[in-house]
Amino acid sequence: MMHLAINNAMIVTDKNIFKGSIGIQDGKVELISQSPIEADKVIQGDGKYLFPGIIDNHVHLNDPGFTWREDFAHGTKAAAIGGVTTIVDMPMQNEPAVSNAEIFEIKAKHVSSASYIDYSFWGALVDYNRSDIKGLRKAGAKAFKSFMCPVGKDYTSLFTGQIRDMLEITKSMDALAGFHCEDYNIIAYEEQKARREGRLSIKDYLKARPLSAEIIATQEILEIAREKGAQVHICHVSHRDVVDMIHEYRNKGVEVSLETCPHYLIFTEEDVIENGNVYKCSPPIREKNNLNLMWEAIENDRIDCIVSDHSPSQIDEKAESLGAFDAWGGISGLQTGLMTMYNEGVVKRGLEPTFIARTMAKRPAELFGLGAFKGQIQIGYDADLVLLDPKAHWEITDESLAYLNKFSAFTRLKGKGKPVMTILRGEIIVENGALSMVERKGQLIRC
Ligand SMILES: [Zn+2]
Known part of the structure; x- marks a missing residue:
């Protein structure tokens, strides 16, 4: 007899939805059937959607490091409540940044009993770890994160010449190079100008990070990827124009994927101006017209991944008195991705829930080296699942966040x-x- 069965649910794949039952044994999906399955424990799935567990490939849990902002225990608990079963954690906002295999192992050991869900690590791609990238890849990092603008003392950005070199290295190791794309010449100049003139509001921050900066930086990466034949991933794309440019390059044969985040799919720059620093992130949230165009891109399968870019901070770091430029940039969204995307995409816009299975499970799994055992409801795959009640109403309150x-x-x-x-x-x-359990059984996945 099966260990667990979920009977009569609406099973969501990346392409269709069908009514069926799932039998689970030894942690894997063992049986998918039209009729109910007998098991030690049976969950009635009637009227509910069964999705593959959400895979969030862009998360900052800051552990070890800036654990007053977030840590693995709180972050992964919040993730689990929100339906996330695997995260890929970023290498910066770690102390030290995950720039070599030794630090990778220190982080692995440090969080080894802290996680409620499975996890994998990004490696750093910075100007001082050229000779360590191979070791990091061997330790299990599939993706490497790089910035074109400075982000922290030990997380140096790369200039375009270095990126050309680095993409040769990542290509040779079958690794994915992920980029934060904003042109530093533009945003640094605009910020200095604003500071000089004493313009420190959130409106001034938005003005200092124009769409052109994102487009120019993205195009640089795409041109270099084309030249080198390397695989690249464009992080947190904020605007439809960037999506379209990426697809032009994809059509030319460049191996490029892209992600966006719920905050770019729900909010507008008016919301940012109205609410201030809590809505500060980079690239910033764009104009109202962009929202429908981004959703159209999701409907037409032009967006690979929807990720939280969970970038937590203390509330003091968002204080309005700091001014917009000195306030923390980043939004906490790890717990609320599935519910907000279901509501926004399915309830409000009438999309099929399949877009969630595609952009929040299957595609992230494939891109981040997990595609052979996670990201889909398939026989032999890990039984990572989330049951969603389409009739249940919710309200996100501060108290509801873990x-x-x-x-x-x-x-x-x-x-x-x-x-x-x-x-x-x-x-x-x-x-x-x-x-429903106190034990933390999350495992590190080395890709
Ligand atoms: Zn990020």
Whole structure:
């Protein structure tokens, strides 16, 4: 007899939805059937959607390092409640940044018993770790993150000449190079000018990070990727024009993927101006017209991944008194991705829920080296699953967030379609919004 069965659910794949039952044994999906399955424990899935567990490939949990902003225990608990079963954690906002294999192992050991869900690590791609990249790849990093603008003391940015070199290295190791694309000449100049003139509001911040900066930087990466034949991933694309440019290059044969985030799909620059620094992120949230165009891109399968870019901070770091340029840039969204995307895409815009299975599970798994065992509801795959009740209403409040710092730009949103059960490798880890087991069984996946 099976260990666990979920019967009569609406099973969501990246292409279609069908009514069926899933049998789970030894942490894997063992059986998919039209009729109910007998098992030691049976979950009635009637009227609920069963999605593959969400894979969030862009998360900053800051552990070890800036753990007053977030840590693995709080971050992965929040993720599990929100239906996320695997994250790929970023190498910066770690102390030290994950720039070589030794640091990778220190981080692995440090968080080894802290995680409620499975996890994998990005490696750093900075100007001082050229000779360490191979070791990092061997340790299990599939993707390497790089910036074209400075981000921190030990997280140096690369100039275009260095990027040409680095892409040769990542190509030779079958690694994915991910880029934060904003042109530093433009944004640094605009910021200095604004500071000199004493213009420090969030409006001035938006003005200092124009769309042209994102387009120019993205195009540089795409041209270099084309020249070198390397695989690149464009992080947190904020605007439809950038999406379209990426597809022009894809049509020319460049191996490029892209991600966007819920905050670019829900909010507008008016929301940012109205609400201030809590909505500060980079690239910034764009104009209202962009929203429909971004959703059209999702509907037409032009966006690979929807990720949180969970970038938590303390509330003091978002204080209006700091001025917009000195306030923390980043939004906490790890817990609320599935519910907000279901509400925004399916409830409000009438999209098929398949876009969620595609952009928040299958495609991220494939791109980040997990595609052979995660990201889909398939026989032999890890039984990472999330059950969503399409009739359940929700409201995001600060208290509803399991983050270490309980605030977010998503607070106060209301909607329909709520994750009610999260299953990690065949074990129910969350039921009705609360952890159902105290043990933390999340495992590191070395890609
Ligand atoms: Zn990020």
